[in-house]
Amino acid sequence: xxxxxxxxxxxxxxxxxxxxxxxxxxxxxxxxxxxxxxxxxxxxxxxxxxxxxxxxxxxxxxxxxxxxxxxxxxxxxxxxxxxxxxxxxxxxxxxxxxxxxxxxxxxxxxxxxxxxxxxxxxxxxxxxxxxxxxxxxxxxxxxxxxxxxxxxxxxxxxxxxxxxxxxxxxxxxxxxxxxxxxxxxxxxxxxxxxxxxxxxxxxxxxxxxxxxxxxxxxxxxxxxxxxxxxxxxxxxxxxxxxxxxxxxxxxxxxxxxxxxxxxxxxxxxxxxxxxxxxxxxxxxxxxxxxxxxxxxxxxxxxxxxxxxxxxxxxxxxxxxxxxxxxxxxxxxxxxxxxxxxxxxxxxxxxxxxxx
Amino acid sequence: xxxxxxxxxxxxxxxxxxxxxxxxxxxxxxxxxxxxxxxxxxxxxxxxxxxxxxxxxxxxxxxxxxxxxxxxxxxxxxxxxxxxxxxxxxxxxxxxxxxxxxxxxxxxxxxxxxxxxxxxxxxxxxxxxxxxxxxxxxxxxxxxxxxxxxxxxxxxxxxxxxxxxxxxxxxxxxxxxxxxxxxxxxxxxxxxxxxxxxxxxxxxxxxxxxxxxxxxxxxxxxxxxxxxxxxxxxxxxxxxxxxxxxxxxxxxxxxxxxxxxxxxxxxxxxxxxxxxxxxxxxxxxxxxxxxxxxxxxxxxxxxxxxxxxxxxxxxxxxxxxxxxxxxxxxxxxxxxxxxxxxxxxxxxxxxxxxxxxxxxxxxxxxxxxxxxxxxxxxxxxxxxxxxxxxxxxxx
Amino acid sequence: xxxxxxxxxxxxxxxxxxxxxxxxxxxxxxxxxxxxxxxxxxxxxxxxxxxxxxxxxxxxxxxxxxxxxxxxxxxxxxxxxxxxx
Numbered sequence: 001x002x003x004x005x006x007x008x009x010x011x012x013x014x015x016x017x018x019x020x021x022x023x024x025x026x027x028x029x030x031x032x033x034x035x036x037x038x039x040x041x042x043x044x045x046x047x048x049x050x051x052x053x054x055x056x057x058x059x060x061x062x063x064x065x066x067x068x069x070x071x072x073x074x075x076x077x078x079x080x081x082x083x084x085x086x087x088x089x090x091x092x093x094x095x096x097x098x099x100x101x102x103x104x105x106x107x108x109x110x111x112x113x114x115x116x117x118x119x120x121x122x123x124x125x126x127x128x129x130x131x132x133x134x135x136x137x138x139x140x141x142x143x144x145x146x147x148x149x150x151x152x153x154x155x156x157x158x159x160x161x162x163x164x165x166x167x168x169x170x171x172x173x174x175x176x177x178x179x180x181x182x183x184x185x186x187x188x189x190x191x192x193x194x195x196x197x198x199x200x201x202x203x204x205x206x207x208x209x210x211x212x213x214x215x216x217x218x219x220x221x222x223x224x225x226x227x228x229x230x231x232x233x234x235x236x237x238x239x240x241x242x243x244x245x246x247x248x249x250x251x252x253x254x255x256x257x258x259x260x261x262x263x264x265x266x267x268x269x270x271x272x273x274x275x276x277x278x279x280x281x282x283x284x285x286x287x288x289x290x291x292x293x294x295x296x297x298x299x300x301x302x303x304x305x306x307x308x309x310x311x312x313x314x315x316x317x318x319x320x321x322x323x324x325x326x327x328x329x330x331x332x333x334x335x336x337x338x339x340x341x342x343x344x345x346x347x348x349x350x351x352x353x354x355x
Numbered sequence: 356x357x358x359x360x361x362x363x364x365x366x367x368x369x370x371x372x373x374x375x376x377x378x379x380x381x382x383x384x385x386x387x388x389x390x391x392x393x394x395x396x397x398x399x400x401x402x403x404x405x406x407x408x409x410x411x412x413x414x415x416x417x418x419x420x421x422x423x424x425x426x427x428x429x430x431x432x433x434x435x436x437x438x439x440x441x442x443x444x445x446x447x448x449x450x451x452x453x454x455x456x457x458x459x460x461x462x463x464x465x466x467x468x469x470x471x472x473x474x475x476x477x478x479x480x481x482x483x484x485x486x487x488x489x490x491x492x493x494x495x496x497x498x499x500x501x502x503x504x505x506x507x508x509x510x511x512x513x514x515x516x517x518x519x520x521x522x523x524x525x526x527x528x529x530x531x532x533x534x535x536x537x538x539x540x541x542x543x544x545x546x547x548x549x550x551x552x553x554x555x556x557x558x559x560x561x562x563x564x565x566x567x568x569x570x571x572x573x574x575x576x577x578x579x580x581x582x583x584x585x586x587x588x589x590x591x592x593x594x595x596x597x598x599x600x601x602x603x604x605x606x607x608x609x610x611x612x613x614x615x616x617x618x619x620x621x622x623x624x625x626x627x628x629x630x631x632x633x634x635x636x637x638x639x640x641x642x643x644x645x646x647x648x649x650x651x652x653x654x655x656x657x658x659x660x661x662x663x664x665x666x667x668x669x670x671x672x673x674x675x676x677x678x679x680x681x682x683x684x685x686x687x688x689x690x691x692x693x694x695x696x697x698x699x700x701x702x703x704x705x706x707x708x709x710x711x712x713x714x715x716x717x718x719x720x721x722x723x724x725x726x727x728x729x730x731x732x733x734x735x736x737x738x739x740x741x742x743x744x745x746x747x748x749x750x
Numbered sequence: 751x752x753x754x755x756x757x758x759x760x761x762x763x764x765x766x767x768x769x770x771x772x773x774x775x776x777x778x779x780x781x782x783x784x785x786x787x788x789x790x791x792x793x794x795x796x797x798x799x800x801x802x803x804x805x806x807x808x809x810x811x812x813x814x815x816x817x818x819x820x821x822x823x824x825x826x827x828x829x830x831x832x833x834x835x
Contacts, residue, residue: 001530059766060611060791091606098509103464104473106549109798111470115399115548117802120794123549124612124736128461128509133737136608142623145606145739146517149461149509151490157506161521164528170356170627185472186463189483206487238504239450245502261487342487343497345505554794554811569810613790 002235003163005221006228007351008173009079011071012298014215014286015042019074023295024302026285041182042213042287046070052077053138060121061134064099068131068179069138071216075175076139079220079229090171091132091145093179094158096290098128098149100183131179143171152259152339153238154178155293156347160236166223178294179216187212194261202258202340204283204292213287217294219301231304234334235350246338246346253332254279255296257339259288296337297349303335304353356603358633361746362523363588363595364580366439368431368537369689371576371682372408373675376434380675381693384701385721389675391560391572397544401551403558407542408574408677418498422489424460427577427682428539432495435535439581440591443499451501452531454522455491456514456538457681461507464545491539495579503531509681512645513604513733514538515578516684516741520602520628522582532587538685539577546680547573553612555649561678563646563671563703564653564717566710571647574677578685580692597692598746600634600728603627607738613651614734618659621732624740625663632728632744639667639744640725641700643687645734646671646717647678648705652734654713661714668724670717674704684733688743691731695747699723753825753832756803761821764799765792777822785820793818800824806831 012018016026046066049058052073058066076082106122124130129147136145144165148158155178162174194200194207203209224232239245248254256279286295334352341347367377372390374380383389391406416426417433436443463486471478488494492505506521508514515538522536550556550573557570588595605623607615614621629636642664644656648671660669672690679686694700703717710716726747733741758772761781765788779785782793796818797808806828808814817827 001528055768056787059768095509098462100463103462104469107464107466107469107545108473110548111466111473113802115401115551116807117798118548118552119798120549120552120554121791123552124791126462127458127511127736129511129735129737129739130611133606133611133739136606136738137610140608142606142608142620144604145510145737146521146604147509149490149507150492150505151487153505157504160504160530161506161524164521164524164530168359168524168528170524185469186483188472189463189468189478189480189486192477192480193483193487240448240502242448242502343493345493345496552794552798554797554814610789611791 001160001237003167004224005163005166005233006224006226007219007230007233007301008222008228009075009081009220010230010298010301011074011078011218012295013044013067013071014295015044015213016286018048018070020078020302023298027299041211043182044215057138060125062099062102062125064102064179064181065131065134067181067216068093068177069135071177071218072135072139072175075218075220081220086139086141088143088172089141090143090165090174091136091141092158092162092174093132093147093177094154094291095128095147095149095178096151096154096180097183097186099126099130100186101181102126104185152290152341153345153347155291156236156238156339156349159349160238162221163236166221174221175218176221177216177218178291180214180289180291182212182214202260204257204281204288205259205261208288210283210288213289215286217298229305230301231351231353233349233351238347241344241346246348248336249334251332252334252336252350255300255335255337256281257283257292257296260340261342293337293339300335300337300351304351356627356630359631360527360585361598361600362526363583363585364597364599364692365583365588365591365595366435366581367596367689367692368434368438369578369686370410370427370430371676371679371686372410372574375414377689377693384672384675387702387704389704394542394547399544399548405551405556405558406560406572408572409542410575418494420485421494422460422485423541424457424539425489425491425494427541427575428455428491428495429498431537431577431579432535435579435581440593441581447500448502450503450531452503452522452525452534453492453495453501454506454508454518454534454536455495456508456510456518456684457491457540458509458511458514459540459543459546460489460491460681461509466544495535510739511735511737512680513684513735513739513741514681516688516731516733516743517604519580519599519685519688520604520741520743523599523602526582526584532584534582535579536582537577537579538682540575540680540682542573542575557648560705561648561674562705563648563673564657564710564713565706566708568648568650568653570649571678574679576676576679576682576686578682578689580688594748597695597748599743600746601628601632601744603631604739604741609738612736614655615738616655618655620738620740621659621734622663624742628742628744634728636664638728639664639730640727641729642667642669643691643729643731644669644671645732646673648673657713657715668700668718668722670700670703684741688731688745691729691745695726695729695745698726753829754821757821757825760799760803765795775821778820780820781818800828804828805833
């Protein structure tokens with residue numbers, strides 16, 4: 001769907017740190033290092049949250065909610081709207097797996113102590129919309145609030161509704177966020193599932209060679225009318241890879257997030273995506289996770305704003321998509337963030353610095 | 356919110372403990388039949404066996420190999436597509452949107468797998484594969500070979516209502532011309548334990564709005580609506596069953612599990628839904644309330660209904676279906692359409708004794724209603740409130 | 751350790767009362783509302799906590815409301831019902 005959405009604020013949280021400066025630093029210096037325990041992964045630290053919220057408020061909040069909360073505050077702060085009115089502000093959150101660790105913490109409570117001792121706090125915090133609820137409570141948001149879970153297509157799918165709300169005037173601004181947490185149980189399953197696949201899955205796919213990541217990215221979106229600080233989102237599409245779809249402008253740079261499962265690799269139609277150097281991938285900067293496309297969106301937004309110098313980190317295997325020279329993203333008339341998902345599906349989000 | 360185009364509802368499908376399809380459900384609702392019983396597919400170590408509303412095991416479901424939630428969703432989707440008179444060939448490869456609400460359907464919470472994992476075992480990954488293949492919106496898109504936007508909403512207990520409202524917005528904005536929208540959830544030991552731990556589960560069959568209500572009973576099921584743009588629907592050979600006139604959603608921003616004591620978010624959602632529908636409160640013939648049977652929910656809802664829709668008859672259908680979580684809003688929207696068509700609403704099952712603390716109470720008997728428009732509403736964990744205004748068939 | 755002391759330690763650790771020590775909780779301070787500031791979700795968690803640590807069952811919210819007024823009232827209930835070991 002073609003639409004015009006302005007990005008006014010950005011709040012990234014990940015293995016690279018938190019805030020736009022940390023993400024830029026990681027892109028430029030390639031300094032985002034995976035932690036090595038319990039398995040190599042990019043873990044996100046949420047200590048920065050105490051600058052915004054009293055510790056007492058965080059008492060019952062799990063890691064999943066905290067990452068999202070930090071992203072939300074950072075995006076509002078970045079937009080200079082920490083104290084602005086929120087009467088007509090919507091909240092749209094995307095998550096591939098939800099609060100997975102708390103889901104298992106709830107199971108622990110009944111497995112350890114019996115069904116009668118199952119923890120009601122863990123249960124109510126494990127619900128997928130708990131992070132959005134916590135954000136709404138702390139920020140006092142009374143507008144429309146939804147959480148979307150569409151695995152690797154969570155980000156473009158949720159953004160479609162966020163854009164619809166803005167375009168149709170349901171709200172005047174949307175706090176659009178995404179969050180996923182590293183969960184050893186799910187990671188074990190993905191590794192097992194993909195271990196013996198031939199050919200191996202793409203590096204950024206579930207079970208691929210890029211270490212798993214976690215984190216949150218939030219955006220403050222408005223209609224175009226007021227000037228956009230981070231370029232303009234011009235197109236959001238979801239569908240099936242077939243018959244020449246997804247069609248992408250021939251002069252666009254494409255940020256690819258290939259999350260097709262290994263089983264999909266044999267059967268999928270060829271993707272009509274451009275070849276390097278017009279196609280790039282940043283998953284080694286933040287890790288592989290279902291909501292990875294939100295990090296790509298953030299990188300595209302930074303490129304639209306001030307000319308990002310992006311470097312690629314050398315990973316265990318050669319990057320499928322070499323990073324272009326620094327000027328490349330800057331000079332592109334548009335940047336398309338393309339995510340490829342299971343069952344031949346795709347989602348794309350196109351933005352342009354020139355509005 | 357400004358008023359918007361009505362969105363035709365051209366097909367309906369529904370299955371739950373009240374019946375294997377929508378017409379069977381309505382027959383049982385109007386007949387006052389309900390079948391709460393202890394869960395048959397799992398056991399717990401709770402001293403009390405809290406009743407649930409299960410779908411019988413002998414009901415054949417499509418989608419072998421997928422989660423039960425997905426299989427329920429597929430069954431309801433097939434019924435709805437058939438009801439809409441849409442030949443599957445016509446849908447294949449088309450820009451048909453799918454918007455589905457669920458809770459359990461998006462959660463990997465398999466106890467068998469996890470028990471093995473946490474004791475150091477190496478559980479086979481098949482259950483993870485099934486989880487990854489069982490996103491309800493994707494499963495429907497795959498089943499009908501659709502090529503449009505997919506969205507699974509996880510807004511807890513308002514998910515089904517929200518999915519229908521959002522899909523209607525998609526149609527109005529031209530994101531797609533046809534959408535399959537609804538909700539699905541299976542009964543799970545994990546949610547059963549969860550709701551019991553919150554002390555909001557009734558050990559007797561649930562009693563929404565009754566003085567002696569003690570909580571909810573869980574249920575399972577799915578309902579799907581086929582929504583079409585006016586242009587697409589008029590290409591068909593029958594008038595729409597009903598229309599989505601308006602939708603509102605708002606957040607209490609009050610508490611993770613408790614509703615706002617004055618129903619602030621519910622009132623705002625109602626207000627927005629009415630504004631989008633462009634009709635007056637006076638045109639609302641009845642309200643299909645959330646009515647879970649928990650002390651808090653029913654108190655808040657009764658207060659809001661008394662204030663916003665005084666004198667308008669209302670009911671809870673959860674006495675027939677149990678609380679089907681992410682499916683509830685969709686099942687209740689489907690019932691709302693069927694009631695508008697029938698011009699009557701069933702008795703609010705489980706309501707016997709008026710609660711002096713509640714300003715208004717639901718209908719006790721089958722009640723004739725006008726057919727212009729009705730409201731269906733959901734309240735959820737996290738303070739979400741979703742409200743649909745549904746218009747009767749113009750014919 | 752008395753039941754009250756034990757209970758205070760458990761409240762701080764299991765309900766994550768991060769900025770409090772067990773010693774800071776008065777015996778007669780209301781657990782909910784203005785006192786410790788606990789809410790309805792803490793109340794149901796407390797039911798589970800009491801069951802898990804002391805083997806004492808509180809069967810519904812009605813019973814919980816009367817037992818959960820203060821540390822004192824809850825400790826008394828636990829001592830009355832605690833299975834003898």
